[in-house]
Amino acid sequence: MSFAPxxxxxxxxxxxxxxxxxxxxxxxxxxxxxxGALACVALSYKGVSNRHVHKAAAYAKAHPDEAPQAGHGH
Structure with a gap:
């Protein structure tokens, strides 16, 4: 067969x-x-770091001398 047919x-x-x-x-x-499902999963992590602010504040109040030091390995 040729190209035209x-x-x-x-x-x-x-x-x-x-x-x-x-x-x-x-x-x-x-x-x-x-x-849409991936967007729902991504949005479910919104504000995760702020969910337990009261626990972090209570720990910081109970351990005032254990503040993280600046730099590596401190």
Whole structure:
């Protein structure tokens, strides 16, 4: 087969395909679900460091001389 009949055959096959968006609608739906779930996981960690401020303040009050030193290995 030469190149011209291949192009004609490809064009004929392209005419019979349906709506490409409807055939691939699951890709954006699945990606939105996956990224939405990942966003929920990321947002669940919001404010984790501030949840136990009262415990950190109580520990600092009970151990005033154990303040962390600046630098490495102190």
């Amino acid at each position: 291949l192009i004609a055959l490809a064009a004929q096959q392209a005419e019979h395909s349906g709506n490409v968006m409807l055939e691939t609608i699951w890709y954006p739906i699945v990606s939105l679900i996956v990224f």
